Amino acid sequence: MDGSGEVRLFFKVILPLVRPAVATVMVFNFIGTWGEYMWASIASSSSTKIQTIPVGLLYFRGEYGIEWGPFAAAITIIVVPLIAIFIYLQRYFIQCLTSGAVKGLTDRPGQTAGTVKTDTPGRHYFVGRFAMYLAGRSHIIKNRSLIDTMRMFHKMGYGGLELSLQHGMGTWLDVNYLDDYVIEKVNEVSRELDFPITALACHQNYVNDDDTYEIEKRLLKAAPKYHTVSNTVILSTFMPFEIRELNEKEVYAQLIERTRELCKIAEDSGVRLAIEVEPNQLIHSLKIFFHVAEKVGSPALKLNFDVGHIYLSEVDIEAAIDRSKDFIVYSHIDNMCMGEHCHKLPWEGEIDLRAVYQKLKDTCYDGPVSLDIYLQDYEAAAPQCLDYINREVFDPINAGNK
Numbered sequence: 001m002d003g004s005g006e007v008r009l010f011f012k013v014i015l016p017l018v019r020p021a022v023a024t025v026m027v028f029n030f031i032g033t034w035g036e037y038m039w040a041s042i043a044s045s046s047s048t049k050i051q052t053i054p055v056g057l058l059y060f061r062g063e064y065g066i067e068w069g070p071f072a073a074a075i076t077i078i079v080v081p082l083i084a085i086f087i088y089l090q091r092y093f094i095q096c097l098t099s100g101a102v103k104g105l106t107d108r109p110g111q112t113a114g115t116v117k118t119d120t121p122g123r124h125y126f127v128g129r130f131a132m133y134l135a136g137r138s139h140i141i142k143n144r145s146l147i148d149t150m151r152m153f154h155k156m157g158y159g160g161l162e163l164s165l166q167h168g169m170g171t172w173l174d175v176n177y178l179d180d181y182v183i184e185k186v187n188e189v190s191r192e193l194d195f196p197i198t199a200l201a202c203h204q205n206y207v208n209d210d211d212t213y214e215i216e217k218r219l220l221k222a223a224p225k226y227h228t229v230s231n232t233v234i235l236s237t238f239m240p241f242e243i244r245e246l247n248e249k250e251v252y253a254q255l256i257e258r259t260r261e262l263c264k265i266a267e268d269s270g271v272r273l274a275i276e277v278e279p280n281q282l283i284h285s286l287k288i289f290f291h292v293a294e295k296v297g298s299p300a301l302k303l304n305f306d307v308g309h310i311y312l313s314e315v316d317i318e319a320a321i322d323r324s325k326d327f328i329v330y331s332h333i334d335n336m337c338m339g340e341h342c343h344k345l346p347w348e349g350e351i352d353l354r355a356v357y358q359k360l361k362d363t364c365y366d367g368p369v370s371l372d373i374y375l376q377d378y379e380a381a382a383p384q385c386l387d388y389i390n391r392e393v394f395d396p397i398n399a400g401n402k
Contacts, residue, residue, distance in 0.1 A: 023089045031082060053078050132357060132394045133159035134333070134386055135198040135370045139166040140378055146177075147189060156383050160198040160229065162370040165219065173204060173215050178222045187227045197226055198368035199274075199330055201234040206262070207255050207282060220265040220273065229368060232272045232330050234304045235262070237282035255282055256295045263298035274304040274330050277313060279341050285313045286324055293327065303327035305365065306372060308336035308343060311351055318359045325364035332372035333357075333389065343373045345381065346388050354393045361397055369394075 040052045053074055136153035138146060138161055150161050163186070165173040176182050190197060200223055206213040216235060223233050237255060259275075266273040275283055275292070283289050293301050305328045307317065314320040315338070321328070335349025336342060346353060357369070371389070375381050 027086060027089055030085060034082060035078065131398050132361065132366060132369055134389050134394065135160040135162050135196075135368045136382065137162045137164065137201075137370050137372065139164035139201070139203070140374065146186075150189065150193070150195060152379065153382070154193050154195045157386055158195075158371075158382075160196040160368050162199045162201055162234070162368075163197050163226070164201040164203065165215070166203060173202065173212065175215060175218070178215075178218050180225070183222065183225045187225075190227060196229045196368070198370065199228055199230045199232045199234055200226060203234075203236040203276075205237075206235065206258060207237060207251065213258055216262060217265055220262060220269055220271060223266075223271045224269050230272075230330055231270070232274050232302070232304075233266065234274045234276060234330060236276045236278060251282065252292075256292055259292060259301065260296045260298065263296055263300045266300035267298060271300070272302045272329050273298075273300050274302045276304040276306050276309065276332070278306065278309045279312050286310075286320060289324075289327075301327075302329040304330045304332065305360070306332040306334070307351060307353065307356055308332075308334040308349070308372065311336055312338065312341060317351065317356050321356075321359050321363050328360070328365045330367070331357075331360065331365060331369045333369045333393075334372040345373060346385055346393075353389070354396065357393055358397050 035054055036052075041055050043050075057071065057074055136149070136156075136158045138149050141149045141152070144152065146163070153161055163177070165175070165177055177186075186197065189195075200219060202212075202216050202219055204212045204216075206216050220233055223231075259273075263273055275289060277283055277286060277289050283292060289303060303324050305321070305324070309332075310320050311317055333346065333353065334343040335346050335351050335353065336344055337350050360366075371382070371385055373381065373385065
């Protein structure tokens with residue numbers, strides 16, 4: 001905060017950041033102090049009037065037994081304040097886990113469609129109904145909290161963040177993101193930074209993994225509480241090795257049944273469920289996607305158009321756009337080479353990204369697009385990707401459609 005003194009900096013920046021940790025330490029210290037016996041016994045030995053409850057408990061223990069009624073009542077008196085304090089401060093425990101939290105809405109008050117430049121170097125994207133802009137993806141970042149991840153992408157100049165239940169490319173799903181308090185905090189930070197959550201995502205196996213299936217049901221029910229700009233939840237039909245050993249007909253029957261149930265929840269929640277076509281997954285081509293969509297028969301079932309994956313499975317991307325235009329509600333941008341399932345940097349592969357996104361814009365889609373690359377030093381490459389995609393892809397397309 002430029003121009004702020006040390007005192008103001010402490011109360012406006014440092015203290016709010018450390019408040020969750022301070023509250024957590026306070027609770028643990030209070031628990032230890034509240035039940036402390038040795039020092040309390042020594043300090044209050046001169047008078048029974050100043051003795052604490054833990055010390056007073058000894059009076060219910062006689063030579064021939066214990067007065068259990070008063071003893072239990074005293075213990076209850078001890079526990080009640082602990083429970084009350086924990087209930088009051090428990091939100092800070094959650095905030096410690098998610099510190100760095102979140103952001104997001106697209107309807108930016110006072111802004112109209114067109115180019116927006118901010119004070120942040122490199123922050124340059126289009127807003128409005130007819131504009132594409134680049135979003136980051138939370139699960140690719142390994143060593144940051146969700147809030148830190150959002151602030152990092154915001155500082156780089158990205159236009160939003162796709163929020164995934166996964167962490168750091170792992171398989172563990174963080175159900176804390178389905179907690180009302182966390183969602184509220186996410187939306188709060190989203191408004192503060194003017195940095196939208198562009199979509200929600202969960203890329204795990206829901207076909208024969210019951211735990212994941214139940215979590216994705218909860219995700220679809222919680223989705224309306226997030227202020228996402230696309231109103232979309234992205235799922236993939238991840239196929240671990242144990243699925244490959246099962247009967248193919250039974251697997252696809254289970255896929256259709258569970259997708260249909262998830263779509264019912266999506267319909268009730270007023271959100272869209274976007275499946276991602278991906279090589280080596282259960283839905284690995286548009287042909288299979290259309291078959292599943294026909295069997296499921298839900299208007300909520302849509303398509304996340306991942307450019308690299310579509311290239312590998314369909315070859316002719318522009319023809320694929322024409323075939324799937326009625327289903328496309330979101331997109332992932334990456335580059336690839338035919339026969340190699342490797343997410344390359346935008347300028348390295350064989351795909352003409354400007355031609356693809358011009359076709360998408362002209363045909364059916366004009367909104368946030370998530371960067372889908374996987375690198376050891378992702379944070380170093382992300383600003384370069386943003387600059388290249390804005391300069392070579394989105395800015396020329398958006399400028400031609402103002």
